[in-house]
Amino acid sequence: MDRSANSPPLHEPDLALHVEDLTVTYGERPALWDIDLDIPPGVLAGIIGPNGAGKSTLIRAILDLVRRSAGHVRLFGRPYRAQRLRVGYVPQRSSVDWEFPTSALDVVTMGLYGELGWWRRPGRSERDRALRALEQVGLEGLADRQISELSGGQQQRVFIARALVQQADIYFLDEPMAGVDATTERAIIDLLRDLRDAGRTAIVVHHDLQTVRSYFDWLILMNRRVIAQGPVERVYTADNLRRTYGGQVALLDTGHDPAAL
Amino acid sequence: MTDLLISPAVAIVLTGMLVGAAGALLGVFLVLRGNSMLSDAISHAILFGIAIAWLLTGATSGPVQIFGAALSGVLAVFLIESVVRTRRVRQDAAIGLVFPALFSLGVVLLNVFARDVHLDEHTVLLGEIGFVWLDQLTIAGWVLPRSVVTLAVILAMDALFITLFYKALKLATFDPELARTLGFMPTLLFYGLLSLVSGTAVAAFDAVGVVLFICFVIVPPAAAYLMTDRLGVMLFLAVAMATASAPLGYISAMALNVSIAGMMALATGGFLILALTFGPRHGLLARRARRRRLTDQPTEGTSSA
Amino acid sequence: MRTRRQILPGLLSLALFGMGVSGAVSDVHAEARAPAAVVATTGMIGDLARRLGGECFAVHTLMSPGVDPHQYRPAAQDIRHFQRAELVLYNGLGLEGQLGSVLAQLGKLTPTLPVAEEALAAAESAGQDLAITSDPHVWMDVGLWQGAIDAVAKKLAQVRPDCRETLTERAADLTRRFEALDQWIGERVNSIPESQRVLVTAHDAFAYYGRAYDIEVRGIQGISTTAEAGVADIRETAAVLVEREVPAIFIESTINPRTVEAVRSAASSDGHPVVLGGTLYGDALGEADGPAGDYIGMMRTNTHRIVEALGGRLPDDG
């Protein structure tokens, strides 16, 4: 939470997210290679690609959860460290132990811990903001429910409420629609559309190709490198899909991939 | 016996309650993080610290040995974490690799260098709650058992750490990745917690021995985990059960004329069995009652994940 | 939400405080003439105190027969004995581990006496050169242990001045019997042929015995029983047995006999049959009613078994 005034100079400030030459390696092979992304503010963007394409790795690299081998990331012109409070993160539902002794409202309040810093305790105003976020996702009735008693869809909406409570400007969601019932999926996409209409930016790792065209207005097709990015109607083409999902993608046109010994 | 401020019985029970409170307080986070077996690992790594401390300073007991023992606990945790970080071995296997190696290294070092010196865990750590009242020290005119003083300080430190970092600990235990994105440092917190566990462990070994400490760190938190869904209440219940086990253990030990520490540990087991059967939501009876209710009205069932 | 179960333990602990405190207070005003309570850690010290104190003292020994001092864990009632004790006699020199150093501090509140250290101090003041000083098994040398008689008698007299005469009388009598025992052991061990006068046991408890009665002593593993023997220790000890043609090897009452058995089979399989010379009492007395029930009995039984197994002569008066 370093709000240091002397943060580095602005770089592409008009873009919600600017990624340049981003490379991340796991062991001996690059998981992400030479990623360049420019996402304008106020769009609902989807990231699609086959398993192992590095979709989650891309988000976690942007949020400094994974070490970058090369390249840099700018959110509204500043590195992530300086924009922490303007970024909402919704991890995969399977990344936590839902038997942890806490209530739905408590989990949502955790979204404000960044703002509160190390020492300050969440008070009345934080509780109200958390309750309002729960209302936004339609779960105000389950505020005191132990999280292990929530259904998969309800748990996912609690995670989203936890990001919403921050009133961030840009949201990263890692497969929010995975394993949720149809009603929850529709509720989530309505929420994301409201965010976009309010000028916020949402970047969603998605896997279900049928719903891509109707859900997103901006799209990134990737398979360890970016195949195509831009408005959905321009990039969501059979050729791009074939190049994205057509098996191993050569990192460079030199024809061979030396790292794959 | 001359004019002791606290009678031996009270000194023993008080020491048990202090160890119980400190152990259970930290134990809640260890159990929730799935690290409860670290308490056993630390207890075995101690011998390595004792051997090294003796080799360096020649002391067979005293503060330098206590410090060496606490340091070896932290060393064990660090080695376990580094083995886990290679992502080639899971944490439970890493624990089982590191502490036997450290213990064996300690035994070999003692055997080779300290063959004729009387040095093992017993010479460094008293480890018998029955004798804590023998070891007195005077502070501002008050004659107090040394273990009560050290453990009170340790409990205060543990409690301060927990209350100060309550929010960060809760988030870092529940969702470490989100904690990192919000600017907290989960790994640093984790090492802070485990250094305290290591220090508490050594003080507890000196006062009550290994067995009671491991039971206090794991059993009351586990029992509390079965009785509540709120972290705050879980902490309170764990500490309450741990501190209650001390007097219960003392009374039953006196009645049966057996090890006091042993009975205190079994008392925590008693609370666990109570929690298992009568726990409000997760106890067996409650679970069976809920299942019966479900079969009566099949339509309105809450789907608990 | 404090459920009913939480209130219950709270009440219990309050009740305990009352009982614990009152328990200690009532004992102090016990009738002076009743035997003074004395606590002794090891059986050997308990026997010494009992023989000196007679009816003036009620002696409680913590470590019952067969209990290894290094592995001793007190039961609850032992604590009560400690509380009531007007004198605590312990061995010292690390035999009781950290408890020993704690008892040393107890001296401020209750009279305590490190008997082994007193025995060594007495010997030093009498001009004896003490080769071994860090080994706690001082009772293995009757001559040295005898040195502690006067120190213990004096300490007991401080607690019960009215028993002073019987104490000095019994001290003198015991000293004579120890001298006779010391002499008897010396002669008997001396009758073992020089070459095979080697006493092999599980751990180094018999160093003083070896020095006092001129018999070579070898322990398979170090002083503290938690140390573990290595294959080299086994082989090397077996080699000594074969080389010196030592006929027997001995098990100790408080130690797991496996290592001794391993040495015996190693030596036998190497062409030199070695026999198990029976159980010796190193760190604890034997059964109360058995031959090694008291200190003198223990030393006689040990010597009897050593001399017989190693080929010495045992006149019928033994």
Added chain:
Amino acid sequence: MIPLLSDPTLQTVAIGTALLGVMSGVLGSFAVLRRESLLGDTLSHAALPGVCLGFMLTGARSLTALMAGALVTAMLAAFAMVLLVRYTRLKTDAALGIALGLFFALGVVLLTHIQATGNAAQAGLDAFLFGQAAALSRADLLPMGSVGLVAVGLVVLLWKPLKLLTFDPEYAAAIGLPVRALELLITLLVALTVVVGLQLVGVVLMTAMVIAPAAAARQWCASLHGMVIVAALFGAASGVLGGGLSALTPGLSTGPVIVLVASVLALGSLFFAPRRGLVPAWWRQGHRLSRTSSDRVLETVYQLACEHGSGRYRVEEGAVDAYHGMTTAAILTSLSDRGLLEAVEHMPDEGRHWRLTNAGMSYAATRAGRPDEVLGT
């Protein structure tokens, strides 16, 4: 001095610990893969009350009574652990800790009860838990061998169900395998191994023998049967090597030396196992470095420039490293010495950047068979 190899003590110890190594390697593999590696630790501690009960019932220190008692309470502890995991939300580590702590506490209570009753035959009762590997006798080999045969035999007999159970318990249950019975069988066999091994090598060694060989084997093999065989070999090797080492100089207690050998084997495998080892990875990098010519690296920079449509495109060193799977700093500097590349700053990146010089561009273009194409500056 009796020549080392034909020395009966060493032979007995080597055979005994090798047998134990095989058993704990085989069963340890299942324990490690089922994330119950610390089962050995828990069952070793849980044996103490059984030892005491065995002694109290028979009044004497007969080996069979003590071992039977140890097996019973070890199994009870394992059973309690399985129940805790299945019927409550406690996870395996907490269940293991509870079983370990409470059963050991019961053991201490019983021990002090026996001590208080002053029965002289109790000598060295809890030394039963701190075995002496060096004190293995020929008489121990037969029972160990037979128990080992039974345990390993059962594992071989039930290989496929056990394999399925370890990798995918849900599917195993789905196709009707008696999952609960199999789980208990595995735990029983581990308990049997622990109890047999316990009084020979002690608590800590048993914990290590269940984990180290299996963890080491895991780094060498992908298949379960490969892992089990290698684990058995590692277990046996630790026993023989440990015994041998401790025979060299006095004072080296055999049990701990065996643990240290097993731990070194595990640590060594972590670093040197061909597929997953860390050192072979570095070696592959080195090998790649020697085979990768500087021209290849220049070509990478050139291609990246083409992709980004400008000859002046600044490539970050980290990207080149990532592409070639090794550190290319040396090659890049040699290329800049030859005037083909130049080091440049590229704010706001932190890493060093390189750019083609004109000479470098034409050299790379000709090599790429497109001599005339000169990229825009």
